[in-house]
Amino acid sequence: xxxxxxxEQEERQGLQRRLRQDYxxxxxxxxxxxxxxxxxxxxxxxxxxxxxxxxNNTLTTKDYESVYCxxxxxxxxxxxxxxxxxxxxxxx
Amino acid sequence: MKRxxxxxxxxxxxxxxxxxxxxxxxxxxxxxxxxxxxxxxxNGFRLNDTVTVDVVFLVADDSAAWQRLKEEMDIRASEGxxxxxxxxxxxxxRVKRDVRPAWRAMAIHADRTVAFYRVEDSIQYKALLDYQxxxxxTNTTL
Numbered sequence: 001x002x003x004x005x006x007x008e009q010e011e012r013q014g015l016q017r018r019l020r021q022d023y024x025x026x027x028x029x030x031x032x033x034x035x036x037x038x039x040x041x042x043x044x045x046x047x048x049x050x051x052x053x054x055x056n057n058t059l060t061t062k063d064y065e066s067v068y069c070x071x072x073x074x075x076x077x078x079x080x081x082x083x084x085x086x087x088x089x090x091x092x
Numbered sequence: 093m094k095r096x097x098x099x100x101x102x103x104x105x106x107x108x109x110x111x112x113x114x115x116x117x118x119x120x121x122x123x124x125x126x127x128x129x130x131x132x133x134x135n136g137f138r139l140n141d142t143v144t145v146d147v148v149f150l151v152a153d154d155s156a157a158w159q160r161l162k163e164e165m166d167i168r169a170s171e172g173x174x175x176x177x178x179x180x181x182x183x184x185x186r187v188k189r190d191v192r193p194a195w196r197a198m199a200i201h202a203d204r205t206v207a208f209y210r211v212e213d214s215i216q217y218k219a220l221l222d223y224q225x226x227x228x229x230t231n232t233t234l
Contacts, residue, residue: 045102065136065144068116070124074132083137083147086198086207087220088227089173 119148119183119195119208128157143219145209152204165206167199174199183208196220 064083067076116124120133130151136144152158165184167174178195179185187194196209196217211217 063138064134067132067134068120068124069130069132070126071130074130079132079134079147079149080137082149082205083134083207084223084227086200086205087209087224089198089200 117146117148117210118181123148123150128153129161139216139219139223143216145211145216145220147210148208150206150208155204158204161204161206162199165197165199167206169199169201171201173201177211178208180210190214192217 064076064080067079069079115135117133120131123129123131130149130153132149132151134147134149137147138144150161152161166186175196175198177187177189177191178197179187179191180193180195183195183197192214193210193212196211197206198209199206209220211220
């Protein structure tokens with residue numbers, strides 16, 4: 001065996017040994033990162049779902065969703081009341 | 093990573109689906125710039141436990157403005173309440189009762205007001221009629 005072939009063989013074996021030693025640690029770190037990200041995503045999703053549920057709840061407890069008006073000085077309640085009143089006054 | 097994005101996107105999609113109604117209707121936008129009218133829009137006015145309707149109001153400031161609005165809406169009567177079904181893109185244009193979507197329009201001459209109820213389907217139209225009947229009956233009892 002030449003010096004070069006012995007050198008190459010040692011280099012290969014050294015690399016393989018290092019890979020064998022480092023791979024489990026790398027795998028552990030990757031699992032840890034994924035677990036953390038998954039946990040954070042779940043918490044964020046729960047928070048978002050809660051926000052959506054609360055938002056929907058405010059919609060269902062109100063008699064309307066929102067009001068727009070081109071003039072200042074009017075109130076939402078005034079228009080909502082008019083929406084009901086108009087129907088009772090009109091002919092079917 | 094894909095699962096992560098899905099988990100975060102799902103509630104946002106639900107939120108977007110829930111909030112799509114909260115926008116100005118073209119009819120309101122068309123009249124919001126008028127100086128002689130008060131225009132208002134009520135989003136999601138509740139008719140019963142499950143059905144809501146969008147309403148647009150046009151209120152004339154004075155009799156001249158009311159006259160103009162009546163001409164624009166092709167209203168010939170001058171007292172009481174005038175009601176019709178209007179085309180969704182042109183509320184003044186009368187359409188048959190079963191056309192959907194359409195506007196259920198009511199002009200109240202005494203108040204110089206025209207109210208437009210956006211009817212998307214037969215469920216909404218029935219709920220609208222039920223609301224009218226229920227409240228009329230209540231008023232009669234009182």
